[in-house]
Amino acid sequence: MTHRYPRLLDLRVILVFAGLCAAAIPAPAQTPAPAGDQSIAVRYRDAADRLIGAALADSTAYRRLGVMVDTFGNRLSGSVSLERAIDWVLAQMRTDGLEGVRGEPVMVPHWVRGRESAELIRPRSYSLHLLGLGGSVATPAGGITAPVLVVGSFDELTRRAAKAKGKIVLFDFPFDTTASPFAAYGQAVQYRVRGPSAAARVGAKALLIRSVASRSMQSPHTGVTIYDSTVARIPAAALSVEDAELLHRLQDRGETAVVRLAMEASTLPDAPSRNVVAELRGSERPDEVVVVGGHIDSWDVGQGAMDDGGGAFAAWQAVRLMKQLGLRPRRTVRVVLWTNEENGGRGNLGYRDRYAADLERHVLAIESDNGVFAPLGFGVSGSDSAVALASQIGGLLAGIKAGVVERETQGSEADVEPLVDRGVPGMGLKVDASRYFWYHHSAADTFDKIDAGDMARCVAALAVMAYVVADLPEPLPR
């Protein structure tokens, strides 16, 4: 996932984002139970229990996730592996008997990493652990060899701007492991997103960052960077936390570290991809839609099992279980596995534009993109009354400890954000994300990090929330 800067290309949002994350937007006071309160708890108890029971008993989604990530590997936009994985998912959805199974075309950015390396030349020879940032330009053919200037923050770069010219600037901004993971990410990711242009502005030849990660075992973490159009585009890569600290220590001891950075990264013409869509059509109001999904694309390292294969397959399984149990709600439930969440958001923008005329009838859009760790509940981007109603539905999930519903304070999930902007209530599945940034965007985002039981509880939470909202007599309040 890349939320925390919901619209990737909206720099304005990115620029204010760290502030937003830190701001403690107060959650609404616990809304007193309205008169009809008992009805949800009573009316949907049986359906919820059936969905929860089926989710906990059926490991299909977990097994399918293993097959997909082991068979196709990671799935960056523009890659053959992404499109093959999409073909495979569509075929499986058809065997599930889901309705309206389709791939909805969208053109996506096509960035290719190519070979890349960073060598410490002085004071001693050493191969640094790095991953180029998504969207980075290449170095010249022979690489860039320059002394390194390490700074801890944008402020420090400003103070030392005169020393940056001709250097490779390294931002060694630590991940605050004492803060909530997403708040800490919101701070640190600024250096990945804005770092290259900040460094270019003071004359740097290339930009390195300390990987945005809450734990490291020499595994660098990639992710998108965004160039400011007003300054030169310089090559940009993430070092492992260990190697960033090494360069910082050398500088602190008065040693000049010289690094040769070589990157072959290239951006090719946009490539065709697809959002994966399948439905369970509503029994009474099929034109009203509850969307539940995750994203099918990933970065080009690891397996994209946590980010976001697990979330995508959990959403798919939620709808599959409704179908299997014969639980067809009044409204349509539509599973959407967005493409290109990681480096462009073209999937979610494409969905918004394709369904622009139908968004009034989109009752809710849920995304699961925080890993399928132990679920806690939902964050709601919507009105107080939507939060209050969702809280009642959350009560059905108390038995699996996934019933906490709160107003979203850290920005909508990336793929539902364009819908939220058009007035559609949004939700994100909240989980125990304490290990999320150990693996995020790294080679360690692999299937073994997924716990089958946790994933099953995520399926249950998504299924109950989507089903009940789709079946309620009245739409979720806007």
Next chain:
Amino acid sequence: MTHRYPRLLDLRVILVFAGLCAAAIPAPAQTPAPAGDQSIAVRYRDAADRLIGAALADSTAYRRLGVMVDTFGNRLSGSVSLERAIDWVLAQMRTDGLEGVRGEPVMVPHWVRGRESAELIRPRSYSLHLLGLGGSVATPAGGITAPVLVVGSFDELTRRAAKAKGKIVLFDFPFDTTASPFAAYGQAVQYRVRGPSAAARVGAKALLIRSVASRSMQSPHTGVTIYDSTVARIPAAALSVEDAELLHRLQDRGETAVVRLAMEASTLPDAPSRNVVAELRGSERPDEVVVVGGHIDSWDVGQGAMDDGGGAFAAWQAVRLMKQLGLRPRRTVRVVLWTNEENGGRGNLGYRDRYAADLERHVLAIESDNGVFAPLGFGVSGSDSAVALASQIGGLLAGIKAGVVERETQGSEADVEPLVDRGVPGMGLKVDASRYFWYHHSAADTFDKIDAGDMARCVAALAVMAYVVADLPEPLPR
């Protein structure tokens, strides 16, 4: 460290070792306090407090460790970096004013990794994360391309022996994260040490293991392997835990994984190295010696900061602080930074042989080789009365929670084992090793894993134990 199979070249010991580790050798019953009991607590309270206070206030060892590992990097036997690091340590010891500072020559094995890679060829193309095992032979120039047979244990290999011929065998034996770290290591490391010959015996072309690690982020872990002279030597490497599980899942789904393994490893003629020795000569009985040390060599990945730069420098600092405080004990305290602990043990054997005639006057040999994490106390390889006396000294360390003294149940520390075999009482510094096998023998064994406060407490524990034993009127009972 490589203890758990104390004599690397004694296969008999290795073969029975897992059993030994599991055997619960009962600790001696708490010895009733003898008459002179109060004397240690009273007589040495002041010296202990001074040593503890100085250890906690003086971060020289921590800073020197950073300088050494950042300047010279890792330090495999036979490497230039090891010998340069030894030169640097000797020079620093002389500036400390330690006595008898010297490098004592020993010839060490000289294994060189060379380039190495493992590519999954089928069912899809993927670069596996691997590290060759120390001592492995090379593959033929074009590599070895073969189907993989995954087994979970030696027993399973025996059962499926008919399927192993011509294959690359992968042992996917998991690290038992529910057991104590060293007990779990003792089990799993058998596959690293004995795996290649077990696989060769049933006709395998090469051997892969799941890295012996209690947590993984795609970081493979190396370590020594030992060929049985009765079967062919086949190339051997460790995969990351993630990649071992990937190959296992593929096999479980009925897919044949084909891997091309290419390794250029070579064993060169033995190379000269040195044990680093320095002393604080005893005021009354200078010929009686307390040894305290760690090992200066490391594997050829990461920085060898945890294994065992930290332990070695903590021992050095313990003696340095006695010198600085003017605490000269009756007997000589000798810091020894052994070379070649990791792949041969030539340093500890060389020490034993050089001092063969003096071992009767070696009162105690302490090693710190479990990482300088939060210290807990000491494990004693010696008589019940030695354990009882050491427990009294441990009482002086209760204030820093490092005072638990128990009989060693899992084998002596590797570098003191040859002395223990000759009757010298041995000790190992015990620490909170819960993260030790996250980083052990991997690229993630770097300086950032060392906590300055924990390391200082390790220094304090070593200093107090070594000083008091060296100063007691009577030698530690044998």
